[in-house]
Amino acid sequence: MNKTALRALLRERRALIAPESHGFSRPSGQGRRAPGLSQHQVDQLLHRTFGTYHRLESGNYPNPPTALLRDVARLFGLNEQEWVSLNRYALLQDPPGPLHLSSGKEIPGVWQEAVDGISHMAYVTDASWDMLAYNKPLAAMFPGGNVPTNVMRWMVLDPDGRRALMDWHAAWAPMVLPQLRAALASRPDDDTLLQIEKEVLAEPDTAELYRAGVSYPHPDGDERPLMHPELGLGWVTMCTAQPMTAPGARLMILVFHPGELRSHRRAPMLRA
Numbered sequence: 001m002n003k004t005a006l007r008a009l010l011r012e013r014r015a016l017i018a019p020e021s022h023g024f025s026r027p028s029g030q031g032r033r034a035p036g037l038s039q040h041q042v043d044q045l046l047h048r049t050f051g052t053y054h055r056l057e058s059g060n061y062p063n064p065p066t067a068l069l070r071d072v073a074r075l076f077g078l079n080e081q082e083w084v085s086l087n088r089y090a091l092l093q094d095p096p097g098p099l100h101l102s103s104g105k106e107i108p109g110v111w112q113e114a115v116d117g118i119s120h121m122a123y124v125t126d127a128s129w130d131m132l133a134y135n136k137p138l139a140a141m142f143p144g145g146n147v148p149t150n151v152m153r154w155m156v157l158d159p160d161g162r163r164a165l166m167d168w169h170a171a172w173a174p175m176v177l178p179q180l181r182a183a184l185a186s187r188p189d190d191d192t193l194l195q196i197e198k199e200v201l202a203e204p205d206t207a208e209l210y211r212a213g214v215s216y217p218h219p220d221g222d223e224r225p226l227m228h229p230e231l232g233l234g235w236v237t238m239c240t241a242q243p244m245t246a247p248g249a250r251l252m253i254l255v256f257h258p259g260e261l262r263s264h265r266r267a268p269m270l271r272a
Contacts, residue, residue, distance in 0.1 A: 003059030006089035010057045013076040014042065046071045056090070064090055073099055080247050097186035098127070104187075104248035107132055111243065111251075120255050121236075125151050127183065127248025128192035138254070140230055152180060153196055156206055166225035166233070173209050175224075178216035183248065223266070226256065234258040237266075 015036035019026055024041055037045070042053040048068070055061035056068065069090055073083050083099040098104055104127030112133040115122045121141060123134035129152035139145040141164070148154035154161040155176050165172040177200065184193050200206045220240035227233055239253040 001059055001062065001092065002089045006059055006086070007057055009082065009085060009089060010072070010076070013078065013082075014039075014057075017076065042072070042075065045075055061090075066091075066096060069095075070099065081244065084247075098247045101187070101189060103127070104246045105130075107243045107246045107249055115251075118253060120253050122251070122253045123147075123151070124243065124249060124251050126246065127187060128190055129153070129183075129196075130192065132249070141228065143229065150192070150196070152176070153199070156180070157196075157199055157203070164227050164229075166227050169205070169209075171224045173206065174212070174214060175216045175219060175222070177206065177210045178214050179218070181210065182215075187248065226254075228256060228258075231256060231258050233260075235260075 015034070017037045019037055019041060022037070022041070022045055024037070039054045039057065040050065042048075043050055046053070046068070052061075052068070053072070056064055056072065066087075069086055073086055078086060078099065080099055080103050083095055087093060087095040106126070107124060111124055115124060115133045115135045118135055119137065121135070121138040123138050124132045126132055129150050131147060131149055131151060134147055139147050142148070142160075148158065148161075155165060156173060162168045180193065180196060180200065184190065184197060187193060197210075200210050218240055219238045222238050223235050224238070225233070226236040235257050237255040237257070239255065241251045241253075243249050243251065
């Protein structure tokens with residue numbers, strides 16, 4: 001626990017909330033003059049026993065439950081970056097999921113311009129793998145430029161996707177399906193992810209791979225075979241990043257190398 005950072009974050013955000021906005025009156029005579037909600041008022045609003053919030057803010061609550069942190073974050077109006085910071089300060093780990101279900105569903109519009117400026121195939125999907133932005137090289141991967149609306153569904157369920165993703169059963173599905181499972185672990189109420197999972201479990205080949213429960217968090221740096229409709233057979237190296245304002249969203253840059261695997265020299269790791 002980082003007590004100093006935790007105390008500073010909570011005090012700052014608590015001071016911004018007017019007691020009157022939650023039905024409390026501000027003392028007019030002698031007594032407390034500090035801005036914002038009192039610690040006891042936070043306990044009342046969160047329906048916690050007296051002293052609970054004081055223990056948290058003072059750093060004397062080891063391993064506070066995530067439910068308490070989530071309730072405090074929502075009461076204080078924290079954004080997703082502050083929610084991550086709160087968990088890191090209080091628990092020394094990232095949160096198990098986003099603060100709000102709507103998070104990860106939108107990105108700043110400038111991302112389209114940024115993606116357009118990438119020469120390799122590139123796209124951004126939201127936390128449900130719905131397509132948000134893509135460039136012309138990526139559109140060239142699909143007949144008529146008809147880019148799929150959901151990349152996960154295309155990769156695991158669409159026959160065209162399985163034909164393009166060469167050696168699908170060995171090189172793609174065992175790595176892609178665990179990402180769906182991991183996304184649902186942090187977003188168990190996501191309707192889009194739940195529907196894809198339902199469709200995956202309805203097909204015997206995908207259901208077996210999905211139930212295997214293999215852990216595979218991300219594809220960053222992976223090389224996999226790909227049939228490009230214009231460039232032919234080759235291998236794609238994947239570079240993955242996440243827009244900081246949209247937890248669960250992902251930027252994918254696909255570097256295509258025509259020919260057989262290892263016909264190109266793989267770039268060494270970059271180190272300062």
